[in-house]
Amino acid sequence: MGRRYFGTDGVRGVAGEPPLTPAFVLRLGQAAGAYFRAQTPRPVVLLGKDTRLSCDLLEAALAAGLMSQGVRVEHLGVLPTPGVAYLTQRLGATAGVMISASHNPYQDNGIKFFSHQGHKLPDEAEAEIEALLERDFPTDGIGSVSDFREAERMYLDFLLAKGSSLEGLRIVLDTANGATYRLAPRLFQRLGAEVFVMFNTPDGRNINKNCGSTHTAFLRNQVVEMGFDLGVAFDGDGDRAILVDRKGREFHGDHVLYLNALTRREPGVVGTLMSNMGLEVKLREAGINFYRTAVGDRYVYEKLKASGLTLGGEQSGHIIFLDHAPTGDGLLTAILTLSAMRASGRDLSEWYEALPMYPQQLKNVRVKDKERIMQHPELHQAIKEAEQALEGQGRVNVRPSGTEPLVRVMVEGPEGVIEAVSSRLVGLVERLDRSP
Known part of the structure; x- marks a missing residue:
């Protein structure tokens, strides 16, 4: 079965325009609810969102559709995408849903589903949900909705357990006016870093606007001008992280893979067709195999699983540490990379210079x-x-x-x-x- 609405990262579009109209999202909720109801008689779906203006509208429509099929919906509130994936697995929910368009501008939005294991739904499952959209949906049981108020605390506790002391580091954080705006400062401060936070006042329209992982110019200037040790920029939904060294240079996903591959002594690393040849050459010099996939974190994940490897990702800063989490996580990427940097005894700028990039x-x-x-x-x-x-x-x-x-x-x-x-x-x- 083919897919008409689902792309490489869920259903995407301009909010309020097809396919992301309230009527369609209601129907999508009904189709997804029927799909999950076929798996278990009492499905529970966790529902998270980022900070863009249209999230409340789409959340209400999707929740109504799910509940019309007897699903119990638990609202997680504003939470990074990987937080939704983690809690779906941790709480034993039937599925998780994130309403976000990641690094796109606020006018865009998207709906992404996670399985009970915290993985993105496979293509086959998305095709089945699309097929169900053609059906008529009488109300099949009435579900319920509630707020799960422990979501942010539980996800923060998970991250703290993965990190190590960052005491003595002075860090600038750019939270893209997005889903990490509360969590990122708390996480880095709890790990002991001195933190200066930028772009952490979301108003529904300023998510990713000239900030975040796709717009690092201001962050790079601030790190240099204010004399900080490094900077970290997240995207709107928090599944990516781009670091900046003390000289204001962008330490992107290829650098992150190189640093972690060497410090973790990985046998192999998975990148994509967009990964720089410089990374491939340097990894092979270190005796580490390098594999390329099509662009998209789901393909990186599939190759990691098939190869029995644990580290892979993209230049965009979407990195998967499969031994820690089932999906890319910007906050996790940042703290694991900085912990590895400190353990290596080398500054981020030294690691940057150790990986010459091909133009x-x-x-x-x-x-x-x-x-x-x-x-x-x-x-x-x-x-x-x-x-x-x-x-x-x-x-x-x-x-x-x-x-x-x-x-x-x-x-x-x-x-x-x-x-x-x-x-x-x-x-x-x-x-x-x-x-x-």
């Missing part, structure tokens, strides 16, 4: 129909020619975004070559988008 250009091209462009034979031929131009010294990856109307063009290789190669591919995508 890489990533350009996002906004388009009307990304699938049509990706299937165009002229683009396939241009990619082949671009790879030949790099003469085995680099990589080309052109792919559609899983969550936005974008085609992402990545070219990696010698600095004097990649600009021209990238420009040709971007120009072609723009031309194909304009053509009928």
